[in-house]
Amino acid sequence: MGRNRATLADVARRAGLSKTAASMVLNGREGTRLSAEAHQRVFAAAEELGYRPNLAARSLRTRKTATIAFVSDIVATTRFAGGLIRGALDAARERDHVLLITETQGDATFEQYAIEAMLDRQVDGVIYAAMATRRLTVPAAILGGPVVLLNATSPDDLPCVLPDDERAGRTVATTLLDQGHRDRIALIGRNRLKEDDEEVSLAARARLRGVHQALGAAGVELLTECFCAEWLPEHGYAAMRTLLGRPTRPTAIICMNDRLAFGAYQALAEAGLTVPDDLSVVSFDDDPIAAWLRPGLSTTALPHEQMGRRAVEILLDGGDAEPSLVPMPLRRRRSVATPAG
Amino acid sequence: MGRNRATLADVARRAGLSKTAASMVLNGREGTRLSAEAHQRVFAAAEELGYRPNLAARSLRTRKTATIAFVSDIVATTRFAGGLIRGALDAARERDHVLLITETQGDATFEQYAIEAMLDRQVDGVIYAAMATRRLTVPAAILGGPVVLLNATSPDDLPCVLPDDERAGRTVATTLLDQGHRDRIALIGRNRLKEDDEEVSLAARARLRGVHQALGAAGVELLTECFCAEWLPEHGYAAMRTLLGRPTRPTAIICMNDRLAFGAYQALAEAGLTVPDDLSVVSFDDDPIAAWLRPGLSTTALPHEQMGRRAVEILLDGGDAEPSLVPMPLRRRRSVATPAG
DNA sequence: AGTAGCCGCTAAACTGATTTAGCAGAGCAT
DNA sequence: ATGCTCTGCTAAATCAGTTTAGCGGCTACT
Numbered sequence: 001m002g003r004n005r006a007t008l009a010d011v012a013r014r015a016g017l018s019k020t021a022a023s024m025v026l027n028g029r030e031g032t033r034l035s036a037e038a039h040q041r042v043f044a045a046a047e048e049l050g051y052r053p054n055l056a057a058r059s060l061r062t063r064k065t066a067t068i069a070f071v072s073d074i075v076a077t078t079r080f081a082g083g084l085i086r087g088a089l090d091a092a093r094e095r096d097h098v099l100l101i102t103e104t105q106g107d108a109t110f111e112q113y114a115i116e117a118m119l120d121r122q123v124d125g126v127i128y129a130a131m132a133t134r135r136l137t138v139p140a141a142i143l144g145g146p147v148v149l150l151n152a153t154s155p156d157d158l159p160c161v162l163p164d165d166e167r168a169g170r171t172v173a174t175t176l177l178d179q180g181h182r183d184r185i186a187l188i189g190r191n192r193l194k195e196d197d198e199e200v201s202l203a204a205r206a207r208l209r210g211v212h213q214a215l216g217a218a219g220v221e222l223l224t225e226c227f228c229a230e231w232l233p234e235h236g237y238a239a240m241r242t243l244l245g246r247p248t249r250p251t252a253i254i255c256m257n258d259r260l261a262f263g264a265y266q267a268l269a270e271a272g273l274t275v276p277d278d279l280s281v282v283s284f285d286d287d288p289i290a291a292w293l294r295p296g297l298s299t300t301a302l303p304h305e306q307m308g309r310r311a312v313e314i315l316l317d318g319g320d321a322e323p324s325l326v327p328m329p330l331r332r333r334r335s336v337a338t339p340a341g
Numbered sequence: 342m343g344r345n346r347a348t349l350a351d352v353a354r355r356a357g358l359s360k361t362a363a364s365m366v367l368n369g370r371e372g373t374r375l376s377a378e379a380h381q382r383v384f385a386a387a388e389e390l391g392y393r394p395n396l397a398a399r400s401l402r403t404r405k406t407a408t409i410a411f412v413s414d415i416v417a418t419t420r421f422a423g424g425l426i427r428g429a430l431d432a433a434r435e436r437d438h439v440l441l442i443t444e445t446q447g448d449a450t451f452e453q454y455a456i457e458a459m460l461d462r463q464v465d466g467v468i469y470a471a472m473a474t475r476r477l478t479v480p481a482a483i484l485g486g487p488v489v490l491l492n493a494t495s496p497d498d499l500p501c502v503l504p505d506d507e508r509a510g511r512t513v514a515t516t517l518l519d520q521g522h523r524d525r526i527a528l529i530g531r532n533r534l535k536e537d538d539e540e541v542s543l544a545a546r547a548r549l550r551g552v553h554q555a556l557g558a559a560g561v562e563l564l565t566e567c568f569c570a571e572w573l574p575e576h577g578y579a580a581m582r583t584l585l586g587r588p589t590r591p592t593a594i595i596c597m598n599d600r601l602a603f604g605a606y607q608a609l610a611e612a613g614l615t616v617p618d619d620l621s622v623v624s625f626d627d628d629p630i631a632a633w634l635r636p637g638l639s640t641t642a643l644p645h646e647q648m649g650r651r652a653v654e655i656l657l658d659g660g661d662a663e664p665s666l667v668p669m670p671l672r673r674r675r676s677v678a679t680p681a682g
Numbered sequence: 683a684g685t686a687g688c689c690g691c692t693a694a695a696c697t698g699a700t701t702t703a704g705c706a707g708a709g710c711a712t
Numbered sequence: 713a714t715g716c717t718c719t720g721c722t723a724a725a726t727c728a729g730t731t732t733a734g735c736g737g738c739t740a741c742t
Contacts, residue, residue, distance in 0.1 A: 007698055018722045023700060033720050055461045056406070057698035059397045060727045067441075075427055079420035079629070086416055089444050098458050100408075101442045103430050110434070117439050120396045121408070151648070224676070233633040259633070266635050269610050288420070289630060292574040292600070294607050358693045364730060372689050403695045411730055522721035 014045035020045075026053075049082070059122055068092055068315065069118035071111075071142075072150075081131055083139035083304025084150060088127060091312035094283070097124070115141050125315045128152065133162060135198035142236025150311040153202065153323060161310045161324045165203045165284070168300035168328035169210015172254055172282045175298065175330065177218050180338045181252040181280065185227040187211065188239045188264060189256025194231075204256065207284055211254060223250050231256055244271050251339035252280035258287035261297055263299045276337035286331050288333040296333030303328055347390035355386035363387075365392070400463055407654065410459035411442045412452075412483075413470040413491075416609065420629070422472055424645025425491060430469060431646070432653035438465070456482050466656045469493065474503060476539035491652040494543065495665060502539055502651045505637045506544045506625070509641035510551020510671035513545055513595055513623045516671060518559050521679045522593040522621065528552065528566040529580045529605060530597025535572075545597065548625055552595060564591050572597055577604025585612055592680035593621035599628035602638055617678035627672050637674030 104111035111132035125146035148158035194204035286301030445452035464488035490501035535545035596602035629644030
């Protein structure tokens with residue numbers, strides 16, 4: 001990989017100048033007194049030799065590597081990771097940086113190892129990402145340099161990037177209110193564990209708060225709220241069946257995420273009910289499946305790319321102390337309509 | 342990030358030896374004649390100082406970085422990428438390597454940029470990954486060092502890792518044959534473009550070949566094969582509706598991927614038909630959705646983690662000239678049964 | 683006695699950049 | 713003639729490792 005590349009010394013020699021001069025010209029150093037002609041000669045020589053600086057040598061001296069560590073708990077398990085990474089990648093490229101990616105798999109040994117590997121490579125900063133929005137404690141080892149939390153907060157008040165789940169909650173509720181749904185709105189996906197333990201989830205509580213705020217402001221109360229042990233299709237399915245067994249059938253349901261909504265769709269189809277004519281559905285995440293359902297599921301999108309991008313921006317360009325809340329846009333599809341009655 | 346770390350000189354000083362001695366001991370150099378006691382002293386000193394070598398300095402001399410470039414066309418768009426990356430990450434960690442990830446987005450300028458960024462950082466090798474199994478041409482610039490193609494082949498006969506789609510095709514067909522399906526098996530997802538242009542897909546043709554092989558060996562012919570412009574749920578839905586409109590209803594369908602199968606499920610549900618009692622379904626990919634469907638979809642899994650892992654192994658440990666075909670295991674769920682009649 | 687070889691170790695060169703300190707010459711004022 | 717500043721440039725140090733060449737001292741052999 002990359003043998004016999006031209007070095008700065010080669011460029012200098014060809015330009016008939018010293019390495020110092022060549023270095024200064026190529027780095028565009030201000031306040032140097034090198035002649036216009038010297039500039040020309042260096043640029044020409046570099047061009048002719050196809051010179052590219054050896055970054056190992058440079059970082060040895062400058063202690064900068066133009067490399068960012070992207071440390072996450074899990075990249076593969078969740079399909080959301082891709083968006084975070086892509087956003088980060090884009091923003092990094094725009095700033096001439098590159099991403100060193102590792103995964104801890106929630107394992108302390110792996111984490112230790114990953115962090116050492118990053119520090120050994122002198123990364124310029126660390127993006128510490130969680131795949132579920134939550135509160136976590138970052139390992140002390142990385143606190144020596146810039147750190148940005150992505151999809152997470154920490155007790156240390158480190159800069160962080162989060163989706164604006166609370167606002168999304170309001171959006172979701174408002175969407176139903178605007179269509180005329182009032183007191184027959186049900187919610188699927190209550191879960192104590194997620195709501196009460198910030199180390200498990202920050203999204204659950206925030207989404208719920210947003211929903212309650214918007215409904216409360218309109219003087220509306222939820223018809224009922226179904227518990228779900230996990231936010232998976234099978235739990236949405238079970239919850240929906242329970243709901244359909246009750247005397248009053250809701251005109252609309254809010255699902256805490258799209259996978260639950262998918263389960264609900266399945267139960268509705270089995271019961272011979274049609275979305276949105278018999279019942280409207282709104283949800284959170286904009287999982288790819290939301291677009292594949294029939295009819296398409298209206299949902300507030302987790303802005304993964306934006307978040308990944310923002311994290312890099314904060315890391316490299318600096319950001320304010322406040323958590324950076326990224327809005328979750330509503331993806332309008334056909335699952336919401338005016339209630340029949 | 343990582344200021345005031347102990348250097349080799351510090352370790353040597355503390356051990357009362359030269360840098361040379363310390364370096365040799367810490368690298369476990371064979372054939373050196375340093376005393377057991379010297380070894381002890383160096384190890385002790387390194388331990389006490391928490392010494393970790395500066396990799397920039399090391400690679401400057403050795404031209405090795407213990408870093409692998411993972412260049413892909415698209416990481417985010419497809420959720421499959423995560424598996425490839427995770428497998429590669431695991432295998433890299435086991436070999437004390439780390440992954441530098443970039444994305445070209447199919448854009449030549451980005452690709453050029455990404456590759457230069459990697460070469461400037463003196464990566465030890467490149468994994469060039471495509472997110473859809475296909476044939477491609479790798480940029481000449483990376484041919485200077487070790488390269489492994491992941492989920493792709495190239496005209497240059499570079500080492501490559503591919504899923505064994507042909508065998509998966511046989512598996513899928515055999516699964517149906519074993520259940521007693523014979524001459525009422527239909528296929529959804531024929532597509533000239535994918536089948537004929539290797540730069541679009543290698544999977545389509547291989548899967549088809551496998552299916553035809555296994556059926557042919559059993560003296561069975563497909564009832565019919567439906568064209569699909571894309572392999573998306575809506576196309577599977579449309580194809581299934583067409584199939585149901587025909588005089589002979591199939592007892593089983595083979596879908597070229599899980600998203601098509603998902604669409605087929607939707608059409609079946611609408612028609613009031615039940616999987617697997619009225620009709621069996623088998624497919625390819627093991628998309629997360631396969632497990633979420635009711636009943637669960639039997640499908641041959643794209644072994645993404647294995648593939649990512651294998652690519653790193655070949656890159657670092659060497660591999661044979663043959664393409665490495667990774668088997669696609671059948672995930673048995675409930676979508677296949679013995680035909681009713 | 684001479685020298686060959688081994689043992690245990692080190693000085694110094696080297697990797698390729700950045701950066702500090704400073705030199706030679708010109709121009710100008712005193 | 714002397715000193716001063718400014719211009720345009722360079723030698724050498726530096727970063728933190730690895731690697732080459734080789735140095736004394738000892739033993740063993742001829």
